[in-house]
Amino acid sequence: MTDELFAQENKFQTWSSTIPGKVEFFSSEGSDTSVPIPIVPLPGVDDSYPPQKKSFMMLKYMHDHYLDKYEWFMRADDDVYVKGDKLENFLRSLNSSEPLFLGQTGLGTTEEMGKLALEPGENFCMGGPGVIMSREVLRRMVPHIGECLREMYTTHEDVEIGRCVRRFAGVQCVWSYEMQQLFYENYEQNKKGYIRDLRNSKIHRAITLHPNKSPPYQYRLHSYMLSRKIAELRYRTIQLHREIVLMSKYSNTEVQRDDLQLGIAPSFMRFQPHQREEVLEWEFLTGKYLYSAADGQPPRRGMDSSQREALDDIVMQVMEMINANAKTRGRIIDFKEIQYGYRRLNPMYGAEYVLDLLLLYKKHKGKKMTVPVRRHAYLQQTFSKVQFMEQEEMDAKELANKINQDSGSLSFLSNSLKMFVPFQLSKSKAEKKEPKDKKINILIPLCGRFDMFARFMVNFEKTCLIPNQNVKLVVLLFNSDSNPDKARQVELMRDYRLKYPKADMQILPVSGEFSRALALEVGSSQFNNESLLFFCDVDLVFTAEFLQRCRANTILGQQIYFPIIFSQYDPKIVYSGRVPSDNHFAFTQKTGFWRNYGFGIACIYKGDLVQAGGFDVSIQGWGLEDVDLFNKVVQAGLKTFRSQEVGVVHIHHPVFCDPNLDPKQYKMCLGSKASTYGSTQQLAELWLQKNEPSFGKNSIANGSLRTA
Incomplete structure (x- = not known):
């Protein structure tokens, strides 16, 4: 049921195609029927609210035109979403010859109690999430619609339909807790x-979902339902591959390669490592954090939104499996929280989880009770076959012609490729184009450390001066007495x-302590x-290739590049006294590590630095200024691009941590200093060689000691 103002195509383009029957939109007399949806103007009906007459006349229309053609009839608002497949399965389990009136049972709000003219034990089916009636109910009620319209006690059309059905069909809305789940009404306080x-x-179990008033949100919901359907079909393909592998064993037939890869039975031992380096490590997780010992990963990090959603999806699927036969067993189990768990990614087969779940066991048959329980869940999300599709087919000759017409760039592909990359590709001629050799202004704070500066200039000469790179070097030299160099x-x-x-280089003096x-x-x-x-x-x-990535990964007003550099x-x-x-x-792994915690190296446009708020100049000495800037960039709504950068290396040097630093800075400095000695494995081997004389001999004999 709708009105002329809200008769929109989005409802018809989403869920209506899943209905195994007929879908029509009932509106007022004189409604525009030229719109591409099946509008039924009801004679003598307007769009006034409450729509009591419209509701009753809609039922009369269905009775007069379709009573002998369909078994079930559903009345719903135009902001509802209906899952056609679930609706069909549900109704096929019922006898349509009986007088059945289905929906979410309503008694009215607290303020309406005693004002709806309902006797004790009487109810109605709430109209929002949809009302379903069997053919027999419609046959009994419709001849008396005129009397029902003349004798109304409230302004609520769903209450009056329920009263009419109860009076003339002899039934009322089914008393069932299950109906509240099947006909879902969103009861959020701030609707x-x-x-x-x-x-x-709840969304997965429901047959109807209400309300979803705005077309974009209706499409969003429909897209989500389609994604769930795709996931179900992919899971079904995995099951078929497993059945093929199983049957091939019984029939002694050859198994195809895809079946062997995709049809292997669930097991944490699907991948068998042959060396220590091949062992797949688990990450420890709690409800908020991930803990990892893997190289390149911080020891503890918060879960991002995608990881959180993946975990929520997994828990939801687990609970659906646990409660699949809850009605028969007379109990339901609710999820409370994840106590702890483990996860890892098997690149060949999929994601694997071990979760310790805190659950609530609720028994509603016999002696009712609620008991907290803990259970371990061993789970796998198996990869299915990789698939891709092209939205538009392109003839090979046509593609070649397009390339020849614009061989200097990928402009004819740019628009379609932009969605796949976080930075801009080369643009069409109509768009503003950034030069590929955009000038990079290199800023280096300097106080003392002459030998390192001399080495830096040797690399700068090789990378920038000799090839004539479009860069400017600004050395920010401190004039303090602590700078003897x-x-x-x-x-x-x-x-x-x-x-x-001709090179653009300058020294800019900076006063004060470093x-x-x-x-x-x-x-x-x-x-x-x-x-x-x-x-x-x-x-x-750094290398010239890095300079190009600095340009490509930094977008004015949009994105800042914070490379993860190798230290x-x-x-x-590392070299045990030999020549490095x-x-x-x-x-x-032996020569260095990725500085995941380092944010000091960055490529940023001056305008974005200003927008973020710039540096906190009150921070003295070593550290913290980089983390502060990174946080400001994130809070300013600018995108950050983080990736391992193979074109920049931090050369080792002795680290001195001034005890007079701020305690937080001093702690960070000590942590950074400790991380620069050597890899965990090599330090352990050195300790064992020193303290366990037999270790060195055995290790050399077994070939376990490694060199760079």
Whole structure:
């Protein structure tokens, strides 16, 4: 049931196609029937509220036109969502020859109690989530509609329909707790006219869902239902693959490769490691955090939204399986919380979980009781076959012609590819185009550390000066008395400027004691909002390829690039006194680690730095300024792009932590210092060699000691 104002195509394009019958939209007399949905204008009916006459005349129309053609008749509001497959399965389990009046049982709100003219034991079916009546109910009631319209006691059309059915069909809305679950009404206190939380078992169990007033939310709900259907079909394919593998054993026939891969029985032993490095490690989890010992992962991190949703989906499916026969067993089990659990990803087969669940056991047959219980769940989400599709088929010759017409770029593909990448591809000629060699302004805070600065300049010469890269180097040199190398640093820069007179290099003096935040704030103030800044450190080396990624991964007004850089371990430990390798870009577990906690290296436009609020110049000395800026960027609503960057390496150097630092900074400094000695494995082996003389001999004999 709808009215002319709300007769919208979105309802017809979503759930109506799943109904194994006929769907019509009943509106007032004179409604526009040219819209692409089946509108039925009811003679003598207007769109006034409450729609009592419209409801009764709609039932009369169905009686007069379809009584002998259909077994069941449903009246629903235009903001409802109906699952056609569940509706069909439910109704086929009932006898349509009996007078049945189905829906969510209503008695009225607390304020309406005693005002609806309902006797004790009387009820009605709530109209919002839908009302279903068998053919027999419609046959008995409709001849008396005129009398029902003349003798109404309330303004609620669903109450009056229930009264008419009870009076003339001899039945009333079914008293059943199950109806409340099948005909779902969203009872959120702050009703917004749509169903917000889709990932819960109530949504899955329901046949109808109400309300969903806005078309975008109706499409959102329909899209979610289709995704659930896809998941069910994928699971069914996995079951079929398993059946094929099982039957092939009985029939002694050859199994196809896909069946072997996808049809393997559920087990945590599907992958058999042959070496220690191949063992798949588990991550420990609680309801809020993930704990990991894997290389490249922080020891503890909060769950992001996708991980949280995945876990919620898993728990929901587990509870649906547990409660599949709850009605027969006379009990229901509710989920309370995850006490703890483990998870890992098997790249060949899927995700695996071990969850310790706190549940509530509710017995409603016999002696009623509610008991908290804990259960372990061993779960697997098996990968199904990879599939892809092209939205538009393109002829090979046509594709070749398009490439030839615009061979210099991928502009003809850009629009369709933008959705797959977080940064912009080359744009069409009509759009503003950023140059591929956008100038990068490299800012380096410096105080002392002449040898490191000299090494940095050697790398800068090789990477930027000789190839004539479009960059500007700004050395932010502190003038404090604690910088004994100032004169030598100025002289070194003068030598490079003389050698490369066209290069854009400058020294910018900074007063006061060393503060990285202050230096970068002073340096960035020299540029306009469209300038691309690279916050660098003197103990880094980088490649030309990184500079290009710095340009590509940074988008003005949208995205900041915070690369995860590789940090070297102490060469004295890594190489055990031997001559270290001069290749700084050797990425192994033994030579270094990814600085997941480091946010100091960044590519950012000056305008975005201003929007985020800039650096906190009150932070003195080592650390914290990078974390503070990263938090500000996130809070400003700008996207952050984080990835391992193979074009930047932090060269090892001895770390000195000033005890006079802020306690939080000092603790971070000590943690950073400890992480630079060597890998956990190598430090353990060194300790064993020193304290267990037999270890070294046995390890060498077994070949377990490794070199870089």
